Amino acid sequence: MKIFFPIGSFYPAQIGGPDNTMYWQAKALFKRGHEICVATTDDGIGNTLPTDTWLDTDYGRVIYVKTAIHYAPVKLLLASLKPLWRCDIVHLSVMYFPISWLLAPLAILLGKKIVWTPHGELDPDAMIYSKGRKQVVLRLIRLMRKWVVFNSTCDAETGYLRDHFGPDVRVVQLPCFMELPPKLDHIAGNYWLFVGRIHPKKAVERLIEALPLVRTKKRLKIIGDHHNEYGDQLIALATRLGVIDQIDFLGHKRGSDKYQLMADAYCLIMPSHTENFGIVVIEALSQGTPAIASFGTPWQILSDRQAGFWSSNEVGPLAETLNQMADLDEKTYETYRSNAATLVEEFDIEKSIYKWEAVYRQLLDQQVPVGI
CATH class of the missing domain: 3.40.50.2000 (Glycogen Phosphorylase B;)
Structure with missing residues (x-):
C-alpha cells in the first residue's frame, strides 16, 4: 500500500504528541514493506535534518519543508501534491492545521481513501480557544464527512466526532500505539x-x-x-x-x-x-x-x-x-x-500495526473498516 502522511510537525520535532505517534506508525508500516511518504514543516527540528528535499529514512520518504509561518504552509501544500497523486490512502492529522482541510477536498477529487485523526482537537477543553475559526473549519469538514473515515482513540473522542459530524459518521476506534522504550533498571525512588x-x-x-x-x-x-x-x-x-x-x-x-x-x-x-x-x-x-x-x-x-x-x-x-x-x-x-x-x-506498535493494516486494506476493498 502507498500511504501518505501530511502533517504540521513530525519527529524529531517534539511540539506535540502526534510528532511521535504518527512517526511510530509510519515507521512500523514502512518496516512491513508499505510505501510511506511524509510531508511536514521544519518546525521543531532545528538543524538536525536538511529541509526542502526528499529524504530516504527508516520511516519512508520524508520532506521537511522550510516554513516561515506555521499556519500559512504554502510550500508544504505544493510539496504534498505529488505524493497525494501517487498514494492509495492519505492519513490526515489534526483538524485545524490548513494542510489537512486543504488536501482533503483534493483527495476526494482524486478518489483517494481518507483517514483523519483529530488527535484530541475536538475535546471540549480544546474547543474553547479560537472557537469561531474552528467552527468555520468544522463546517467545511462536515461537507466532506461521507468521504472520510475518522480515527478516534477512545469512547469520548468517538462521541465528539458523532456530535460534530452526525451519528452515522464513519469512525474507527484504535488507541495510540508506540515504539516501546527500553526498560531501565528500577531504583525505588518512592x-x-x-x-x-x-x-x-x-x-x-x-x-x-x-x-x-x-x-x-x-x-x-x-x-x-x-x-x-x-x-x-x-x-x-x-x-x-x-x-x-x-x-x-x-x-x-x-x-x-x-x-x-x-x-x-x-x-x-x-x-x-x-x-x-x-x-x-x-x-x-x-x-x-x-x-x-x-x-x-x-x-x-x-x-x-x-x-x-x-x-x-x-x-x-x-x-x-x-x-x-x-x-x-x-x-x-x-x-x-x-x-x-x-x-x-x-x-506496542510492532505488535499492533496489523490493526492499522487491516483498516487501510478494508478501505481499499470498499469495506467498512474494523472497529466502527
Whole structure:
C-alpha cells in the first residue's frame, strides 16, 4: 500500500504528541514493506535534518519543508501534491492545521481513501480557544464527512466526532500505539510523578491540593516546562498550602533522563480534566511503573488490570486514591508493577500495526473498516 502522511510537525520535532505517534506508525508500516511518504514543516527540528528535499529514512520518504509561518504552509501544500497523486490512502492529522482541510477536498477529487485523526482537537477543553475559526473549519469538514473515515482513540473522542459530524459518521476506534522504550533498571525512588504540559487542562493544581491529605508524605516530582503563568500559579499554591518543600519542579526532560525518572517513580499520576489518550501512561507502564489516571481519560483498564487506578480528579477522591496506592503492601505493589509491564505490551506498535493494516486494506476493498 502507498500511504501518505501530511502533517504540521513530525519527529524529531517534539511540539506535540502526534510528532511521535504518527512517526511510530509510519515507521512500523514502512518496516512491513508499505510505501510511506511524509510531508511536514521544519518546525521543531532545528538543524538536525536538511529541509526542502526528499529524504530516504527508516520511516519512508520524508520532506521537511522550510516554513516561515506555521499556519500559512504554502510550500508544504505544493510539496504534498505529488505524493497525494501517487498514494492509495492519505492519513490526515489534526483538524485545524490548513494542510489537512486543504488536501482533503483534493483527495476526494482524486478518489483517494481518507483517514483523519483529530488527535484530541475536538475535546471540549480544546474547543474553547479560537472557537469561531474552528467552527468555520468544522463546517467545511462536515461537507466532506461521507468521504472520510475518522480515527478516534477512545469512547469520548468517538462521541465528539458523532456530535460534530452526525451519528452515522464513519469512525474507527484504535488507541495510540508506540515504539516501546527500553526498560531501565528500577531504583525505588518512592515519589509521585507528573509528566506533561504545564497547562490548566492537566489539573496539576488538584494533585497539589491533594498532597496534604495523603498520609504517606512522598515527594512529588513534576516534569514539564513550568515557566508560564499556570506554572507560577502552581508554585504559589504549593507555597500557600505549605507543601512547596515536598515538590520538585524539574522542568522539561526527555529521552533516558525522563524514562529513568519514570522507572524509579512509585507511581505516575495523570489528573487531567480530559485526555483523548495520554501517551505518558504508556511510557510509565513501559518502565513497570503503575499509574493513576483521572476519569477524564480513557484509562479504566488500569483498575481493571490492577496496574494502577482510574480515579476522580476531585481533590478529596484523588487524595483517597493516592492513599490506596501508597497503602499497598510490598507484595501487592510488586504485582502492580508486574501487571504494568504486561499491560503495556498491548500498546506496542510492532505488535499492533496489523490493526492499522487491516483498516487501510478494508478501505481499499470498499469495506467498512474494523472497529466502527
